Each structure stands twice: as structure tokens, then as C-alpha cells.
Amino acid sequence: METIFSRNKEEHPEPIKAEVQGQLPTWLQGVLLRNGPGMHTIGDTKYNHWFDGLALLHSFTFKNGEVYYRSKYLRSDTYNCNIEANRIVVSEFGTMAYPDPCKNIFAKAFSYLSHTIPEFTDNCLINIMKTGDDYYATSETNFIRKIDPQTLETLEKVDYSKYVAVNLATSHPHYDSAGNILNMGTSIVDKGRTKYVLFKIPSSVPEKEKKKSCFKQLEVVCSIPSRSLLQPSYYHSFGITENYIVFIEQPFKLDIVKLATAYIRGVNWASCLSFHKEDKTWFHFVDRKTKKEVSTKFYTDALVLYHHINAYEEDGHVVFDIVAYRDNSLYDMFYLKKLDKDFEENNRLTSIPTCKRFVVPLQHDKDAELGSNLVKLPTSATAVKEKDGSIYCQPEILCEGIELPRVNYDYNGKKYKYVYATEVQWSPVPTKIAKLNVQTKEVLHWGEEHCWPSEPIFVPSPDAREEDEGVVLDFSFLSCIFVSCLCICCIHICLFTVIFDMGSFHY
Numbered sequence: 303m304e305t306i307f308s309r310n311k312e313e314h315p316e317p318i319k320a321e322v323q324g325q326l327p328t329w330l331q332g333v334l335l336r337n338g339p340g341m342h343t344i345g346d347t348k349y350n351h352w353f354d355g356l357a358l359l360h361s362f363t364f365k366n367g368e369v370y371y372r373s374k375y376l377r378s379d380t381y382n383c384n385i386e387a388n389r390i391v392v393s394e395f396g397t398m399a400y401p402d403p404c405k406n407i408f409a410k411a412f413s414y415l416s417h418t419i420p421e422f423t424d425n426c427l428i429n430i431m432k433t434g435d436d437y438y439a440t441s442e443t444n445f446i447r448k449i450d451p452q453t454l455e456t457l458e459k460v461d462y463s464k465y466v467a468v469n470l471a472t473s474h475p476h477y478d479s480a481g482n483i484l485n486m487g488t489s490i491v492d493k494g495r496t497k498y499v500l501f502k503i504p505s506s507v508p509e510k511e512k513k514k515s516c517f518k519q520l521e522v523v524c525s526i527p528s529r530s531l532l533q534p535s536y537y538h539s540f541g542i543t544e545n546y547i548v549f550i551e552q553p554f555k556l557d558i559v560k561l562a563t564a565y566i567r568g569v570n571w572a573s574c575l576s577f578h579k580e581d582k583t584w585f586h587f588v589d590r591k592t593k594k595e596v597s598t599k600f601y602t603d604a605l606v607l608y609h610h611i612n613a614y615e616e617d618g619h620v621v622f623d624i625v626a627y628r629d630n631s632l633y634d635m636f637y638l639k640k641l642d643k644d645f646e647e648n649n650r651l652t653s654i655p656t657c658k659r660f661v662v663p664l665q666h667d668k669d670a671e672l673g674s675n676l677v678k679l680p681t682s683a684t685a686v687k688e689k690d691g692s693i694y695c696q697p698e699i700l701c702e703g704i705e706l707p708r709v710n711y712d713y714n715g716k717k718y719k720y721v722y723a724t725e726v727q728w729s730p731v732p733t734k735i736a737k738l739n740v741q742t743k744e745v746l747h748w749g750e751e752h753c754w755p756s757e758p759i760f761v762p763s764p765d766a767r768e769e770d771e772g773v774v775l776d777f778s779f780l781s782c783i784f785v786s787c788l789c790i791c792c793i794h795i796c797l798f799t800v801i802f803d804m805g806s807f808h809y
């Protein structure tokens with residue numbers, strides 16, 4: 303296994319023609335961009351965690367039934383500093399590094415004692431975001447990096463904090479029907495307050511302002527105060543419906559005092575995250591039109607989540623589906639020491655990812671009896687009114703053992719049927735792709751021996767009438783690599799193999 307996870311991946315900046323087995327739909331034209339860690343060893347130094355690896359960008363160009371692959375390392379400041387010093391000089395999620403004293407690109411890191419929030423990495427390895435015609439590699443810090451989607455070259459660095467007071471931002475933004483981005487970030491101890499900020503980046507700038515970047519037009523939609531000044535919740539994604547933003551304030555928290563003293567204590571950022579199992583999980587709903595938060599307090603028991611699947615409104619309720627855990631063991635699983643061992647035998651999650659549906663009665667009868675279930679939809683999810691006016695929600699379980707969920711994005715925020723995800727069961731490494739029908743709970747699987755799929759991407763066919771008319775694209779591990787193209791309904795499966803080295807991830 304060592305070879306798959308921690309081996310440095312070679313980049314292939316020139317297009318390589320893939321060998322296609324079977325036939326691709328003729329309408330499938332365009333570029334699939336993927337991001338993920340590709341290099342974990344620099345000189346004699348090695349990152350500790352899979353999420354630390356230097357970002358390797360991948361693209362698959364689909365054209366007239368042919369596929370061309372290329373990959374290129376993101377030339378972030380982090381990449382350049384590390385390569386020049388021939389050692390890891392910038393700290394990542396699971397690795398605390400000490401900067402090269404001759405360089406001042408990450409100047410703040412030297413003066414950590416005078417700053418509460420250290421300067422973070424611009425190794426944007428998690429996802430790709432589209433603003434208008436521009437593409438950015440993203441992570442969860444305040445930095446994103448523009449890239450050229452054709453050549454995969456690295457362009458300018460954007461610091462979110464110059465446009466909006468956030469220190470962190472998610473790598474799972476949402477897009478509205480006009481292509482505007484909605485994202486959330488955390489503003490840490492800014493003017494004595496810690497809050498979660500929802501912001502909008504327009505997809506285009508007005509003609510007379512064409513020279514300006516769309517970030518100059520960034521708008522704060524609203525902010526939600528954190529329940530705790532020094533321990534805001536960590537979150538990896540959020541949900542959206544036609545009229546609401548769904549934000550879950552989970553008791554998996556980032557300790558700011560620990561973060562500010564991490565350098566002195568010689569510990570990594572990951573150790574500043576902790577799960578408070580005695581706390582509650584609070585649900586927040588922001589009205590997208592009035593920009594106001596719904597005042598009723600809705601909560602559930604302590605849980606940890608990374609991925610929202612989808613959310614929608616039905617008869618005065620907000621229904622939202624998430625992949626939840628009972629503890630925070632997932633991120634711990636990705637320490638390379640654990641992955642390099644026989645991961646399937648020794649690396650089992652202590653809590654299985656569970657697909658949970660919460661049904662929240664936003665418009666409920668204010669005179670309803672205490673203890674009564676306010677959910678009026680046919681579901682086993684409940685929402686019970688308590689003495690202090692808060693509402694305690696319990697979910698319906700949709701399925702277990704899936705992660706990296708995706709939906710047909712045309713159905714994002716709307717009542718929907720299908721989730722495409724990887725099947726992980728008790729191991730953090732996926733072995734199959736699943737298609738879950740959230741209405742019937744039926745699951746279809748696709749898998750091959752020695753093949754570890756990544757996040758499946760659903761591409762609807764241009765004239766689709768049904769939600770699942772289209773193909774699923776997946777970038778998977780095999781002894782060599784392949785991209786699998788799984789026709790929905792499993793009528794036929796076509797696979798095509800590209801024979802070179804890879805570094806995959808999700809997102």
C-alpha cells in the first residue's frame with residue numbers, strides 16, 4: 303500500500319491519449335478537473351498526513367469519444383518554498399514545519415507570537431472552484447490559487463481575507479442558477495467576535511468594472527455568531543435549499559488558543575480540532591431573501607459530519623441529508639503511518655459513516671404541545687418541542703457505509719432521488735461506487751477487483767428528462783489507473799484505461 307498513498311506522483315503536463323475501452327456517449331465533451339495530494343516526501347522530510355501532500359492537478363479532456371489526460375503540480379508558494387529548500391518548510395494539516403529563515407514569503411509564521419492566527423498554507427489540494435470563466439484550486443485556508451484549466455498552470459494567489467474577514471473557508475461552495483458562488487468561512491476573534499460568514503462571489507463583473515476581479519464584488523450575505531469565541535465549529539461543507547442556507551454547528555471544534563500556540567508547542571493543526579461528545583449539534587437556517595437567521599433553536603445529539611449531501615423544502619419543512627459519524631476518527635485514519643500498513647486489516651473506522659436525513663419543521667404550529675412530534679411528512683425523522691422552546695431533532699437513517707456523496711447538481715436544493723457516493727463500510731478507503739435512491743433506500747453498486755474509486759461525478763446528458771439520465775465519471779486507483787464511466791441503471795458499464803501513475807483524492 304505504501305506505493306499508493308505516500309509515493310510521490312509524477313506529473314504529466316503534456317496531454318496523453320487514453321486507451322478507451324467501450325464507447326463514450328458522443329455528448330460527453332469537456333474537461334474534468336480533479337485535485338488531490340500528489341507529493342508527500344520532499345528531500346529527507348515526509349508529511350505525516352495524506353491531506354498534507356502537495357496539490358497535484360489532473361484534467362481529463364473528453365472530445366469526440368477520445369480522452370486526453372494531463373497532470374501538473376500546483377506551483378503554490380508552499381510548493382516553491384519546499385522545493386527550493388528541499389525540505390518541508392510550510393505547515394500543513396497534519397505536519398508542523400519550521401520555516402526557512404532566509405525566506406519571507408510566509409513572514410507571519412516567524413512572528414507567530416504576535417499573531418493569534420498563524421499564516422496558513424496555499425497548498426490548495428482539496429477542490430476546484432469556478433467563478434465565471436475562472437478556475438481556482440481550493441483548500442480550507444484563506445488562500446485559493448487561480449489555475450489555467452487547459453494547461454493546468456498556476457496563476458495568481460487570492461487571499462479571501464482581503465475581501466471578507468475570514469481566516470478559513472470551505473472547499474465545497476455552492477453555485478446558484480446564475481453561477482454565483484455561495485460559500486462560508488470562519489472569522490476568528492475579529493473585533494472580539496468569532497462568527498461563520500456566508501458570502502457571495504458574483505459569476506461576472508459589470509462591463510464598466512471588467513478590469514476588477516470578481517472578488518472585489520464579493521458580498522457578505524450574513525453571519526452567524528459562533529456559540530463560542532475561542533472554539534468555533536469546524537465544518538467542511540454546508541447545505542442550501544431554494545430559500546435557506548443550512549449550516550450545522552457541530553461539536554467538532556477548532557481550539558483557537560491551541561491553534562495560536564501550535565508553533566511553540568511543536569504540534570500540528572489537526573491536534574487543535576477536538577470532538578466534544580457531551581455537547582449538542584445546532585442547526586442554523588438563514589433565509590436567503592431576508593438574510594436573517596430563523597430564530598427557533600433546532601438541535602440534535604453530538605455528531606461529526608464532513609459532507610452535506612443535499613437539502614430541500616417540503617410543506618414547511620427543511621429536509622437535509624448528511625453523512626454523519628459518532629466520533630472524529632475519520633481524519634485520524636489518514637495519517638500515512640496507518641495507511642501504509644495493511645489498511646484494510648488494521649485501519650478500521652470506529653464509527654461507520656451514516657447517511658442521515660433530518661426533517662426540520664420550520665413552519666410549525668407555535669401552540670403545539672410540548673413533547674409532540676412536529677414533523678408532518680412521512681418519515682421516521684422527528685422534531686420534538688421542548689420546554690425552553692427549542693426543538694430536538696432525530697434523523698431517519700437512509701443508509702450506512704458511504705462517503706464522498708454527489709448528486710445531479712441540477713437537483714441541488716430540490717427534492718431529489720439519487721446520491722452517488724463511494725462505498726467505504728468500516729475502512730476509510732473506498733472499494734465500490736454506490737447509487738442510493740433516498741426515497742426507496744435501494745442501493746446499486748459498481749466495483750472491480752483491486753480498484754479503489756474516488757468521488758463519483760454525475761454528468762447529466764444534455765436532453766435528460768430523468769434525474770439519473772447521464773453518466774458517472776470516476777477517477778480511481780487500479781494497479782494502473784483508469785477512469786470508469788458507469789452508465790446509470792447499470793445497463794452497461796464502460797471502462798477505459800489510461801496507463802500511468804496517479805495521485806487521486808476526491809473533491
Ligand SMILES: CC1=C(/C=C/C(C)=C/C=C/C(C)=C/C=O)C(C)(C)CCC1
Nearest residue numbers: 353394395422428442443470538571608
Ligand atoms: C491547513 C489548515 C486546515 C486544513 C484542513 C484540511 C486540509 C482539511 C482537509 C479535509 C478533507 C480533505 C476532508 C475530506 O472530507 C484547518 C484544519 C482547516 C485549519 C488550520 C489550517
Ligand SMILES: [Fe+2]
Nearest residue numbers: 474538609809
Ligand atoms: Fe469533501
